[in-house]
Amino acid sequence: MGDVEREDPAPTPGQVRALLQRAGRLGSHARTLLADDAEARADVQRALSLVRTRLAREELGSIPLARLKDVTVGRLRVSALEQAGHQTVLDILDTTPYALQLLPGVGAWNARQAHAAAGQIARAVEETVALRIDVDRQDDETTALLIALNRLVNAGPDLPRAGAAARRIAERLASLLPAAQPARGWLRMLLAGREGRRRAREAVARIEDVIAEANASDTALLFGQVSVDLLRPPVSGLEAWVDFEFRASEYYNLLAEIAATEPDRVASEGFLPDDISSRVKAQNLDDTHRRVSLRGYQSFGARFALAQRRVILGDEMGLGKTIEAIAVLAHLRARGESHFLVACPASVLINWVREVETRSTLRAYSLRGGDRAAALAEWVRTGGVAVTTVDTLHRLEIPDDVALGMLVVDEAHYVKNPAARRSQAVARWCDRTERVLFMTGTPMENRVEEFRNLVGYLRPDLIPALRNGDATAGAAGAAGAAGAQAFRRAVAPVYLRRNQEDVLTELPDLVHVDEWEEFGEADLAAYRKAVADGNFMAMRRAAYAVPETSAKLQRLLELVDEAAGNGLKVVVFSYFRDVMAAVHQALGGSGTPQAPGDPGGRVHGPISGDLGADRRQQVVDEFTAAQGHAVLLSQIQAGGVGLNLQAASVVIICEPQVKPTMESQAVARAHRMGQVRKVQVHRILTADSVDQRMLDILRGKAGLFDTYARRSDLADSTPDAVDISEQALARQIVEEEQRRLATARPSQD
Template structure:
């Protein structure tokens, strides 16, 4: 019960497993509104119980007549309080909330096939609900980052408003968002694949419900579109990209109308310096989120100085990074210096030598990290992430030429035509770097040999550790297995390059826990088979699948057709 994670087997559905999936689907479909309805109902029940008992005698004249004066006054006071309570609930839309929740729960069950398809698309939400209902949460201390009791208690006392959020959080994600709110200026250092972006959006949504209107996200250019899409799909907040030639107009519009401004490290320094909140409320965002915060570990760099200016002016700051300390404790001290300078003298190299738990306790007021194994019982077996990019200028030129020539295959790989300027390759390098920092093995799939050659060159130039392959159609079966064995036997991080038609069939790649797909496939079975090579029986870690995509391109169109 304590050590085995429940896994719902899609390939061998039994009647009772199907019944479980159908039952979970009702709760998943109801969404966050169901939790709000239950909380509202329980709150009203607590308030109404005593009042209804006290007001009951006011329901009949005879009973009122038999009461003494004090009893009548008490009953009438209870009636008045009841009327106020009900009116308040009506004004807050509670009747509609309860009606909608009841409708969602009483809706006729979906077909078996429909429930299973939905489970495959949204398995994370199903597993999250199952963990909550069954009480199969992971070790609490581990999922809370081994924080000292006094910090954990402060976080537990922090509320989290989900009015502007469109997605349910897993238990550890809710804790992470509340940690950021309670501690105000922190580093969230969760391992890759645990949803740092979702936790940051939950923080912004909570602050928006509290009346705040302006928020700022700073990130590498390679994930700017991802942030814009995630904010739009997972919250009701308005994302405003502050990037490109119209960035100053977008910035001015954000200051006037509010929302979440999303900008890059390179653009941040060119934006007007923020003023203190009490002097110019529109200049200082309610919260500043810095993604891939290890980019500012060098305090002398221009982007670091720009981030430092903004962090001084913002009351709440959230740094996101899966690699807060790549080489030396001093790098971590630099990040904390932006947030809580008073804490820096407490962070000593000797703490890191003493072990991760000792180090975490010493930096607890400003740092939270969970690893996959800490929260595995709440994680689905497969985490899929669409990595949306924008064409670089060189990419776009190559793409336009391919479109003009009517060359479909050239369109699909245009994003790699100029490797040194490729937006997709830049993001791929970032993903591999983060995987390397966490000791994870990576498999990179593409349909095209020349794309794999570009990837091989890009990773070789960046010193990305052991890069094997490409494992392609022309490679003999014995050599293929040798490559796979070498990949599995390499200690720690390694990268295996595979042509998807060759690597997607007949090989066991379960040593990998990160899969990168360089482009969407015309036949979805190709993609499924490739992912299944890593995500299979015996895989002890959850598998992360990153699909590299370019907005407003053939990638976008292919996804819509496949959907």
Template sequence: MTEAGPAQAGAPTGRSARELLERAERLLGTARAVLTDHAGAVDAVRAALNPLLDGLVRRELSAIPVSRLKDVTEGRLRLGAVEQAGFTTVGQVHEANRYELRQISGVGAQTADQALAAAGQIAHAVRDTVAVRIDVDAPDEATTALVNALHRLVEAGPDVRRAVDAAGRLIARLEPLAVAAGPARGRLRLLFGGREARARALTAAVSVRDEVDEAAARGLPLLFGQVSADLLREADTGLAAWVDFELRSAEYYSLIAELSGSGPDRDAAEGFIPAGIADRVRGLRLDDAHLRVSLRGYQSFGARFALAQKRVILGDEMGLGKTVQAIAALAHLAAHGETHFLVVCPASVLINWAREVRARSTLRALPVHGPERHGAFAEWRESGGVAVTTFDALHTLPDPRDCGVRPGMLVVDEAHYVKNPETRRSRAVSGWTGRTERVLFLTGTPMENRVEEFRSLVRHLQPELAPSVHTTHGAAGSQAFRRAVAPAYLRRNQEDVLTELPALVQVDEWEQFSEEDLAAYREAVDAGQFMRMRRAAYARPGTSAKLDRLRELVAETAENGLKVVVFSYFGEVLRTVGQALEGEVFGPLAGSVPAARRQDIVDGFAAADGHAVLLSQIQAGGTGLNLQAASVVILCEPQIKPTMEHQAVARAHRMGQIRTVRVHRLLATDSVDERMLDILARKERLFDLYARRSDIAETTPDAVDVSDGSLARRIVEEEQRRLASRAADPANSAEASSPAGTADAVDTTGPATGAG
């Protein structure tokens, strides 16, 4: 045998080659199984989805007059005989067959074929426009079958897409290599195969080994096995699937849009940017190895836009997931070797950012704020991850020119905070943008309404673009503006990309007590008063962290012309909120307001032109009123009766709602809010939601409740111990330890009007 070349040195032969190729075949088998199992799960969804789509198409076609068939054939089709025979709609023609139409006097083969072809064209066009709506309040056999089929794919999570993509690529590379390496199984086959064949086999064997080793290093065998197991798992009961659908309906609708081809218009989903830029963005493949969430099509495009254009503003309307798009861009860069990322945001959303990074990706989040910010910054500089800091803290951190770290991407949330170049926060951000290749600004404010503000922001990113942006671009309309500034700006609206409207998007807004908040909270804990603890976050309005975040949310909805309903259990909290807000504020609705007057308030709120705010006690607004005018719901505190919270949200998220309903629940870390949620989370989720969906729950809303004295007392005592309060002193803890029901023992009820 001749000496092997450099590429063949150490190539496996004989037994080692056989063992290697057996490993390769096992790996290929698991990869093929993933594709087969995924195809089976997709087929099951389509089998459930197609009848629903067919029904929607039939309904639409039944309303289209048969004369429209002439439009498709540009007037060449003669339909007089068809109409005289009783065919009055396109649907009737589409349901007929060639033989039936030929039986009509005066209809020949050509007319019958043309009529059927025209009806088919219209049906195809209609199918592209219809969208399945799933009504959780009226499930039937067909929608339950669809939800069950989707549940399997949703439960398997984003690993499915990752595994399918990886399996396809692996099979395409490894299969031909394994075939080419076959002769290396036996030394005699190599010896008599000729020099060129021998060289090809040995080179292929080396490549097979490299592919198998790389797959093992990436954990692909485990990934393929786990995904196949998830896709083959026995379907849960209809109840479990419906429960899951309520919790994450967006993921179900995203799959429906993908598999039915009924997603949003591509131009709208891509923000009406010019074709050249759109093509470049589409050509970038997003690496989701570090993501823990499935992206919708427009979200993937947004993340790729940020990566392809490098220095941009993502201006999607609120509710479309700007944060997760930013995290997807960071995760992609991390998969390609970047280690350090920096997020700058208002203090009110810092905790949310840290939580979202950890929940949506495998990236490490490090809050860099407060007294320990310099130590946290040093840790980030040393170990990497996503540093999350505030506008006010940024200027106190080491100068970006001296810190020795160049972030893979800088993300600036609520970017309008830096619109004034003279402010300290703007200068601090500018220092980092000048040192960072990739910068992503996030803002929900429509920039076409604020052209000068846009110019100010774009100077941080693409200074050469700023002089070419004129107020006339904004005056020309949103689409014209977006095309003009496309190199640096992407915005999509809910109505353009969420074809399954209305959906329900729920966001927990975690805030950290200010010092004054904490003082008020400690006083309530020391007094052992549960309900006072729940409203302590609003006791000092001038420094209330929750109130600051509420104002920010309302301001963003005002910019987008949306209506908001603010719920609280407490009338006192609603009065505080009302005094803190500007603009048109209706209410508050309360139990003490007569029913007729309550309806007048709701009618006035609905009739208001554009943005408006309605304040309501959750007991008064949770039943009997329809609040479809509101597409944003803010809950000032978590509710002690989950059914009460559900019923209140359902006032806005119901038949007649034409927009996605976004629910923001304001929560304080290390407080009664967190204790309450912990207790509720420990309960069996299926039991909770089954009770909520049952007839019993409608008449017994206390079925799942933390308002009974023992649980409230437990929360108070836990908080007293945690804060090392007067609970340690028996003389001062009488209130907290007294039995529920005694005078102001553990105050769990609050007055019906919420005045206390």
């Protein structure tokens, strides 16, 4: 007889019992995690309710009594209530109907109607009140909310993944475990009947699959780690506020999810047509390799790039385009892609490397500097994200058998000129790569020619429909006259843009971004000399020593250009006059202060200590009165106090300050009452330098405590008393840098 293929023998009752015990433990861990997560979220909901109530009461206290007539369609008489001293809706809400009807001229009907109308307005306000956390107002309700959120934030980006796995396992085992019970013993199987035995055997097989999948992905370990985080004792209020300021976006991501405060759907989807929007929302987004939670609009942006394959992501600056791109790369990695390429300006290269390795499990390789050949070889061999500059992309040689999962081009408006070498290099790589993501925060609505050039790299088939004035289509030309929304619909297959005001409905008015750069060769030489000389102040400004090659200055110009594209005013702060002069000259100024009455084009200032108070205010007034985009330069000591700069919504700080209060006071000049836009604060930093050492020290526990312990009238009036000693900080950093550079080999670009 020939060989007979036989099925694996069915597990014995003893083996089934052991299997079901393991499954029972796994299911119990899954249910426990879900319960702990639900309890933590319930704590947030309870704290959130108190914050909403307080915020609503504050708003109700500013709503005049006359608004009650709107709710009652004018039938309510409010004059008697006003004569009795009631001025706002809150006054009525805090008074009982019985007390109201006792007032002269009010009566029972008017009292009931007034109180009911006040309650209706209160409910509407509580549902729509903006949730904004003010670090300068640390009330008990908001502190309790941050403490509750802290537990979920500390569970980290593994929490959503663990929760999804727990729900999946709990749901599967809920039906499989009862169905598998007859297989625990021979007699039970006998009594179960033919159909019962079939179901039991099938359930056992599927339970084996569940456990095998859990073992392969270390699910039990994931459950254990997340559960430990969820069960940690609550942090103190001080710790919660400190952590919030450093990780505000993570707190707001969770708050938006739990409070269901996502923005208007149409706006958050970039006003895309329904057919494209539906296709994007149907696109799955795998988070296996992602280590950051996404806002709803960010998830939509990532799925847009996946569903449409070759696109331009044009979200306004400050909305997290880099995180959306990393989410796309992480998804593609989970689906089997291994090699990805990012081309960006040199000024943001190190930011990309840091963000990829912080926000995902992917390895990032910098293809720049003396180690670029070794980094390239390692990337080719193992995969990951290679990050290079758009200006060196033409020199990049990758074997033909290395398939790119995606090409990302950051600040893509830099390649708008098809005749430029870098543009031609990008075009060649676009031809070689199936998936391409262009990123630019510069609006394209009024730059149809530039936009058409970018589209040409990605979707040449769309060019005929984008011909300005084309008789057969003319979509972009017509859209230009009809406005931004019409333009977006015309270019919807390839372009997605969302604005801050559309999607950051509940975020704070203040968004901090650290911009990390690397020294250029000349700046590094200046820095090494300053370190050798023990000159702390020269170390701090060495990154601007040679303006023509300064990476910091280049990034500053890019930020200013992007703000100009969005029509935003910018204020630039530095401690040093020579840095201000270099910035002034780079922006097209003379590098010297303006004469009184000379507005100086788009650049105003610099404001410095030798300008009198009247002249300072005149410069600020001219900056404020300027139509559209303008830039104000100021020494941080001079402009950081006493001036109102709320016309600016972008703040750039050229170097970190020794005293944290100096930065916070400077930012407060723009982020203050009267500011109608969200304020973006960009602090430009150099890696492996005095900047990084300063931040490491100032972020230590003692420095943090001092920073936040100053919340009192006395401390606020004497900031010098709580800041770290400049002399001690300088001495420590100089000594550390002298030791580090004595053992480090010179880097090469």
